[in-house]
Amino acid sequence: MQENIQHNLNAYFSKDHAVKNYVAITKDSFLLYAGPLARTKKEKPEFALSWKQVKILSAFINKLSTKELEDLLVMKKDSLDFYMAKYSTDTVLLQAASPSSLKGLKVAIDPGHIGGTYSMGKSESRCMTLYCDSINKADSIRLIEGNLTFFTALILKKKLEDNGAEVMLTRKDTGISALDITYYKWKELIKNPLYIDSLVDANLLPPKDVRLLGLKLQDKVLFEKVFGSVDMAERAKKMNAFHPDVSVVIHYNVNEQNAGWAHPTGKDYVMTFVGGCIVSKDLETKAGRLNFLRLLISPDIENSINFSSKVIHHLSNDLGIPIARKEDATYLAHNCISTKANGVYSRDLALTRIIRGTLVYGEALYQDNEKECRLLSTNDDSLQGCSFSKRIELVADSYYKGILDYLAGQQKK
Numbered sequence: 077m078q079e080n081i082q083h084n085l086n087a088y089f090s091k092d093h094a095v096k097n098y099v100a101i102t103k104d105s106f107l108l109y110a111g112p113l114a115r116t117k118k119e120k121p122e123f124a125l126s127w128k129q130v131k132i133l134s135a136f137i138n139k140l141s142t143k144e145l146e147d148l149l150v151m152k153k154d155s156l157d158f159y160m161a162k163y164s165t166d167t168v169l170l171q172a173a174s175p176s177s178l179k180g181l182k183v184a185i186d187p188g189h190i191g192g193t194y195s196m197g198k199s200e201s202r203c204m205t206l207y208c209d210s211i212n213k214a215d216s217i218r219l220i221e222g223n224l225t226f227f228t229a230l231i232l233k234k235k236l237e238d239n240g241a242e243v244m245l246t247r248k249d250t251g252i253s254a255l256d257i258t259y260y261k262w263k264e265l266i267k268n269p270l271y272i273d274s275l276v277d278a279n280l281l282p283p284k285d286v287r288l289l290g291l292k293l294q295d296k297v298l299f300e301k302v303f304g305s306v307d308m309a310e311r312a313k314k315m316n317a318f319h320p321d322v323s324v325v326i327h328y329n330v331n332e333q334n335a336g337w338a339h340p341t342g343k344d345y346v347m348t349f350v351g352g353c354i355v356s357k358d359l360e361t362k363a364g365r366l367n368f369l370r371l372l373i374s375p376d377i378e379n380s381i382n383f384s385s386k387v388i389h390h391l392s393n394d395l396g397i398p399i400a401r402k403e404d405a406t407y408l409a410h411n412c413i414s415t416k417a418n419g420v421y422s423r424d425l426a427l428t429r430i431i432r433g434t435l436v437y438g439e440a441l442y443q444d445n446e447k448e449c450r451l452l453s454t455n456d457d458s459l460q461g462c463s464f465s466k467r468i469e470l471v472a473d474s475y476y477k478g479i480l481d482y483l484a485g486q487q488k489k
Contacts, residue, residue, distance in 0.1 A: 077131045077373075081106065084372050088352030088422045091413055095356050098365065099372070106130050108369055110362075122365065123149045134373045138432040139319060142363045145370070179240035183479065184320035186311050186427065187229035188327040190259060191222020192251020199259060199295040200304070204330070204337035206449050217453045219443050223250045224452060225326045227464040228440075231472035232324065234459065236479070244318050246311040254310040259295075259303060279363075280309045305426070312430040322383060322434045322482065324475055325427050328452075329439040332405055340446035345400035346391045349437040350380035351429055352422035353413045358429065367430060377422070379434040382485065385417035387436045387478030392419070394474050395467075397441055436478065440471045 082101060089095045097112035100121070107121040114121075125133065133148075140148065189202045197203025197220040209215040226249070233243045246254045253259060265271045266289050275281035281302070288302050315323055331341040351371050358364045371377060392399050399419035402408045412421035428437050441448050448467070455463035 077127050077134070078106075081130070081373055084352075084377065087415075088377055088413060089354060089368075089372070091353045091411075091424075092355040095354060095359065095368070098356075098359055098368070106373070108365060110365070111359075112356075122362070123369070125149070130373055134375070137370050137374045138376050140370075141316070142366050145366050146362070149366075177240050178236060178483075181236075181241040181322075181483070182318060182320045183236055183241050183243045184246070184315040184318050184323040185229045185232060185243060186246040186254075186315065186323070186325045187222070187225035188325060189222035189225060190247070190251060190253050190307070191220045191224075191226055192258070194218060194220060196220075196251055196259060197222065199299050201296060201300070204444060206340050206444060207338055208340055208446070208449070217449045219449060219452055220250075221328050221443065224328050224443070224464075224468060226250045227459075227462060228326050228468050228472045228475075229324075230462070231459060231469050232326075232475050235472065235476045244314070244320070246314050253303075253307045254314060255307060259299065262303060262306075263298070275306060278313075280306045280313070308426045309430075312427060316430075316432050320433060322479060323431050323436075324387075324479075325431075325435060325437040326471075326475070327437070327439050328441060328443050330444045331442050332407065334444050337444050339444075340449055341442065341444050342446060343404075344397050344442045344445040344448060345404055346388060346395065346397045346419065346441060347400040347405075347408070347439045348384040348388045348391075348420050349412070349423040349425055349428050349439075350384055350415065350420060350435065351377050353411070353424045354429060355424055358424065370432065371429075376433060376435075380428075380436065381415045381417050381420050383434050383478070383482045384420040384436040384438075386481035386485070387438060387475055388417070388419045389481075390474035390477040391438065391440050391471070394477070395441060395470055434482075436475075438475065440474070 078101060085096060085099070094112060097115055098109050100107040100115060104126060106125045106127065108123045109115040110122045137145065189200055190196060194203055202221040204219050206217045207215065208217060229245055233245060236243050248256060251258055253262070255262060272281065272286060272289060276283055276286065285302055293301065330337055331343045334341040354368060359368055388399060391397065400408060402414055408421060412423045415422055425437060428435065443449060443452060451467040452465050454465050457464055457466045457469055
């Protein structure tokens with residue numbers, strides 16, 4: 077166990093060297109400190125666990141809420157047996173599911189962003205108008221990422237449910253946030269101090285951000301500085317409460333160097349992200365440190381790499397898109413750590429950090445690619461009265477095949 081944690085620390089948490097200063101690994105125990113200075117001064121650690129306790133805890137830590145984990149670490153021995161008994165049956169569900177029948181499998185799906193109208197897409201900075209002909213301005217294509225992700229999730233949900241799986245989506249429709257309301261409805265609700273208090277009490281809104289709600293911020297700024305974080309926290313809260321066997325976060329990418337996304341680009345890559353690569357700023361709160369503990373001692377990152385490798389294989393092969401190398405995007409080179417799987421990167425994104433369990437965070441293709449934008453804008457397929465591109469169905473099918481491959485691999489263990 078000691079070697080596994082040291083490996084995780086070196087492999088997935090080496091981007092910010094200060095992170096390592098929050099922990100100490102001794103012959104007998106694992107120590108987590110409230111800060112690097114406390115460790116340097118050899119003060120009492122915030123939490124201390126024997127290696128036996130670490131081994132027991134690692135088996136079910138991803139099933140515990142932050143509050144449950146904190147209570148457990150305070151009570152320790154008396155609680156470990158209780159939680160082992162409580163969660164020991166959960167692993168059976170994943171083993172029981174197989175490619176021939178997904179009965180018993182629980183899958184959480186997060187369709188990235190919100191979408192809806194083009195105006196909403198502007199507010200969340202997730203839409204584009206691509207002029208495909210520099211002379212003929214009428215030859216233009218409009219894309220709203222939140223709509224693309226939602227329809228992809230809807231198709232994937234149907235494929236899974238048709239085979240017996242239980243599926244939950246973090247949002248119900250295009251234009252609707254994880255809070256089950258539109259962004260514009262939320263703007264009305266935050267005029268009520270009681271609603272703001274409810275967000276704080278639910279750990280969706282940090283108290284330090286409350287003051288921002290009193291400022292007259294433009295939509296893009298308000299969305300970026302406050303609403304986006306609230307919505308993200310609610311997505312993770314829903315997914316964690318569902319206790320899924322696997323989680324799928326669906327996004328569509330763009331070429332970062334194609335500034336303004338007004339014209340198509342020739343680039344097109346697929347990539348996926350998993351947890352790790354956190355920075356010391358994430359550890360300033362106790363909740364952040366407890367989440368770091370989970371990522372460090374649980375099998376979540378390794379399982380997510382395995383799962384993501386299956387998904388990216390199908391995304392690349394079935395869609396005919398190359399897998400991104402680290403030099404293909406600046407954020408891959410500067411903000412990520414490569415894993416043992418091609419195209420799977422450890423990255424400090426909000427959802428890769430706070431969603432518990434096995435996950436894939438997928439970026440299937442570049443929307444602003446000269447071929448993809450035309451394919452994505454062609455409504456040549458439909459489901460439940462909604463029209464969308466067959467390209468989206470291929471993306472959903474790639475996620476579905478990746479889930480089946482991951483399950484098949486688990487069966488062989």
